[in-house]
Each structure stands twice: as C-alpha cells, then as structure tokens.
Amino acid sequence: MEAKSSQLPDSRGYFGQFGGTFVPERLMPALDELEQAFNQASADSDFQREFQELCRNYIGRPTPLYPAQRLAARMDGAAILLKREDLAHTGAHKINNALGQGLLAKRMGKNRIVAETGAGQHGVAVATVCAMLGLNCIIYMGEEDVRRQATNALRMKLLGAEVRPVASGSRTLKDAINETIRDWVTNVRDTYYLLGSVVGPHPYPTMVRHFQSVIGQETREQVTAMYHRLPDYLVACVGGGSNAMGLFHPFFDDRDVKFIGVEAAGKGLDTGKHAASLSAGRVGVLHGARSYLLQDSHGQIAETLSIAAGLDYPGVGPEHSYYKETGRATYMAVTDSQALEGFKLLCQTEGIIPALESSHAIYYAARLAASLPREQIIVVNLSGRGDKDLDIVSRALEMKP
Numbered sequence: 001m002e003a004k005s006s007q008l009p010d011s012r013g014y015f016g017q018f019g020g021t022f023v024p025e026r027l028m029p030a031l032d033e034l035e036q037a038f039n040q041a042s043a044d045s046d047f048q049r050e051f052q053e054l055c056r057n058y059i060g061r062p063t064p065l066y067p068a069q070r071l072a073a074r075m076d077g078a079a080i081l082l083k084r085e086d087l088a089h090t091g092a093h094k095i096n097n098a099l100g101q102g103l104l105a106k107r108m109g110k111n112r113i114v115a116e117t118g119a120g121q122h123g124v125a126v127a128t129v130c131a132m133l134g135l136n137c138i139i140y141m142g143e144e145d146v147r148r149q150a151t152n153a154l155r156m157k158l159l160g161a162e163v164r165p166v167a168s169g170s171r172t173l174k175d176a177i178n179e180t181i182r183d184w185v186t187n188v189r190d191t192y193y194l195l196g197s198v199v200g201p202h203p204y205p206t207m208v209r210h211f212q213s214v215i216g217q218e219t220r221e222q223v224t225a226m227y228h229r230l231p232d233y234l235v236a237c238v239g240g241g242s243n244a245m246g247l248f249h250p251f252f253d254d255r256d257v258k259f260i261g262v263e264a265a266g267k268g269l270d271t272g273k274h275a276a277s278l279s280a281g282r283v284g285v286l287h288g289a290r291s292y293l294l295q296d297s298h299g300q301i302a303e304t305l306s307i308a309a310g311l312d313y314p315g316v317g318p319e320h321s322y323y324k325e326t327g328r329a330t331y332m333a334v335t336d337s338q339a340l341e342g343f344k345l346l347c348q349t350e351g352i353i354p355a356l357e358s359s360h361a362i363y364y365a366a367r368l369a370a371s372l373p374r375e376q377i378i379v380v381n382l383s384g385r386g387d388k389d390l391d392i393v394s395r396a397l398e399m400k401p
Contacts (some may be wrong), residue, residue, distance in 0.1 A: 002326045005252035008319065013202020013289075016325060018318035021201040023288045030188045035203040037108050042210065047107065055214060058132070059089045059099065061213075065222035065379070070349040077369040078376035081231070083219050083247065085383050086354065090125050090155075093215060093243045094196060094386030098125035100211030101194045102133050110192035112136045118145055118173030118239070119310030120152025121384055122196035127161035137161040140179045141390055142171040145309050152388050154193040170303045173239075173313045177287055197240025198317030198387045201288030205317050212246025219379055220250055227377060235260045235365040236381035237357045238331065239275070239311035241384035248329065259329035261320060262304035262364045268335055275304035277316045278324050278331040287357065291318045307336040307392060308356035334360040340396055342366065343386065355384035356392065 003016075013019045021031060041047040042222070042242075055061040064087065068080045085093040105113060113135050117123030123139040130137035139156050143165045146153045156163050169175040177200075184193040198205045216234075223231050234251060236244035238261035251257045266274035274280065281292040284303060294302040294314040306312040323329035334342070339356055342363030346354050354362055358381070365380045372378075 002328065004113060005249065008322070009202065009206060009238050010309065013206070013318045015322035017230070018289070018291050018321040018325075019202060019205060020290050021288060022285050022290070023201050024185060026185055027188060031201060031203070031238060033108070034330070037104060038203055038207050041104055041107060043228035047103065053101055054099055055096070059095050060087065062218040062222070063087050065219060065226070068350050071226065071346065071366065072369060074345070074349050075366050075370040078232070078372035078374060080365060080369050081223065081377065081379045082352070082382045083215060083223065083379060085215065085381060086358070086385035090121065091387065092121040092125070092355065093212065093246060093381070094122040094125040094140040095128065096214055096246070097196065097208050097211040097242060097268050098122065098129045098194065100264060102126070102129035102135065105135065105194065106133055108192065110190065112138070112187065112191045113194050114138045114140070114180050114183045114191055115196060116173065116176040116197065117141050118176065118312060119200070119355070120145065120149040120156070120388060121310065122158050123161070123163070124152050124159070126194050127156040127159035127195070130161065131159045136185070136345065138174040139163050140166055140183070142166045142173060142176050144171040145173065145176070147206055149309055149388055150227065172304070172309070174301065178213040181287070197242040198245045198319060199240045199287055199289060199291070199315060205289065205319055208242050209245050209249055212242050213249050214251035215243070215246035215381065216248060219247060222379065223379060230254055230257050231377040231379045232256070233258045233260060233368065233378040235262065235361050235368065235378060237262050237311060237361040237383060238320060239264070239313050240315070241317040241355065243316060243381050245319060247379070247381045248323070252328070259323065259330045260364065260368070261329055262360045263331060263333045264308055264360060265333035265335040266305040266312035269333055272304040274333065275306040275312050275314065276333040277314060279333045283321070286315045289318050291315055291321045292324070307396065308360065310355070310357040311360065332364055334363050336396070338363045340393065343393060352382070354382055355386050356389045358383045
C-alpha cells in the first residue's frame, strides 16, 4: 500500500526502497547535525517567517499562474496554465531552495558554502543568496557546462563567488557534484554543502522538497481561485527533479491530479545518448542515495547527453523513483529536437522565452493538451527563463543573431 505524503521519507531517509545515506563515515556527523538543524528550523516560527518574508520581498513570490491561451488555442484542446518560476529573482526556481538552505547554513554558523551547478541557475541562485547573507561561496561547475553556460558563470563571478571548473569525467553536473562532495569531506567542520536538487543522501531530498514546495502550494491556491477546482495534470521537466517535486508534492494525496515528469531523451532513447534515468535506467547508488540511474553493462555510471545542461545528469531524486515504482507519477522522455520545438512554440505563441529544461515540459504538455477535451486543465511548471540558452538555440537552429 502506498504511503501518505506525511509518511515520506521514513526515519532513515527512505522512500520505499529508494533514498538512504550512502556516504563516508566522516560525513555522518555532518548529516546528523544538518537533519537536526533542519528539523529545528522547520518548527521555528521565526525561521519560517524570515523565509516567507524573503520569498515575498526578495524572490518576488508568489509567481503568477498564467493562462497560456494562444498556446492552448494552437493545440485546440485542454487549458494550459504556466507556473511562472522564470519570473522569480535570478530567473528560475532554484532561488527557493538556495534561500532556504542559505538561511539554514547561517543559522548553523557555517559561513563557507560549496555548491554544484549544471545549467548554472543553481550556482547563480547560491551566489546571489551568499552575497545577500554575507557568506563565502565556492561553485563547482563542469568545464563543458562552463563553456555552454558562460553567461551564468560570469554572473556567479560578478556576485562574488569563486567558480571552480571541473575537468574530470564528462565535465558536466555529475562531475561537479563529485568535486563538491570531495571539498565538503575535506572541510566538513566549517563548510555547508548547499545541494541544488532532490538528490543526495538524507536529509537533502526532504529539505530541497520542503523549500521548493512553495511552488505547488501557490499553484494549489491560484488554480482553485481561478477554476474552483484542482487541475487534471501537473507537468514538469525532470533532471534531478526539484522543480517537479516542488510542484507535485503538495498534490500528492489528491489522486485525481495526475503527475507527469518529462526527462531528456537527448538524441533518442534507442541511441543511448540521453539523460532519461527513469525511462531507461536501473536501480543503483549514486551521490549518497539509492535511486534509478543510467549505468553501463558493468554497473558503471553512464555518460549522458542533453541539449539542456540542467537535465544532463545520470540519476534522479529517490522520491521520483518511488513515484515511478508506485505509479503515482508517469515519466516520459522528450528529445533535443522536440525540446527545441517546444522552445519555439512558446516563444511564438506567448512571447515567453523558456529555458531549454522547461521546453521539454512545454513540448509534452502541448501534445497532451491536443489530446484532451477543452474542460481539462494542465499546469506546466515553467521552471526557468531562456536567456542562458540563446547561444545553444542559435547554433542548434542555425540562426543568426
């Protein structure tokens, strides 16, 4: 029998068979300290009040729930509503979690912050929060991601962060996480690891979900005010999975609301050149937790490929793995070329330039809408804006500036 939302995870950090704490012994005291601090902060009305006030006055929450009427008319089907996380400060949902964990780090007296980033949006959010709170900030970013997200790398430096390129492995998000964990192990006494997604060892998946759930909580209030009922579908892209979990979790117990996560199929699932862990992976352990992973025939972590740097990761959050196993969510995969179609479609129908990560969800939601009657409601999490991706899109579409 599937557990209720309030029962997840269990005391050991497991969502069913997924999750847990697979880390070096040296990190166990730090994780125990982190869990205790998070539990205390969650019960502290002053901490929650400060977080909520900064969400409102610094991030700019609540973000709008926008009826994409021209997009829906183009598809001639269900209503499509966009949760506009692209309008949050720094241009993506990542700021919600960065702010919450930044406040927690300061509460714990940890003034040195390390973080990983792929597309750069988490790195920018962490650098932003550290500047605002007066914390020292080091961001690890794969060399390949520094190249394709050069604008975000510059933004982090302008915000006072030290950006450390990672040259190992595929030089993308997985390798950035590896280096961040190495730094944390070495400097664990005075350093806080501000992890950016619902991945990693317990309590990170729960903490990140907690701070990102503001997305779904607002959506629930907004859609109810607009339509006097809950939506039929929630759609969001999934790499590590924080923006999707932030939207999904407040609706977990509403069984009539269907969850659809959209992964990166890259060049196609049949080519092996993709980043769709839930669609084509196997269960294993990566970065401290048990979840679905992309692995080769020897059980080694496989290289991934996606036009969207934020989806270019060979694993996924353990709670998403639980959702897949129990059937609470359905996970689909969208190719690079289809994501580019979604990117252009939103630009040309609504005058909104989405992140390539979000474009995967836009493409799938548009096709879903076309298959449904007009009285159905689809909410899509527009997790970020596309400024950072214009060079990639220009090259992919062979467009001149």
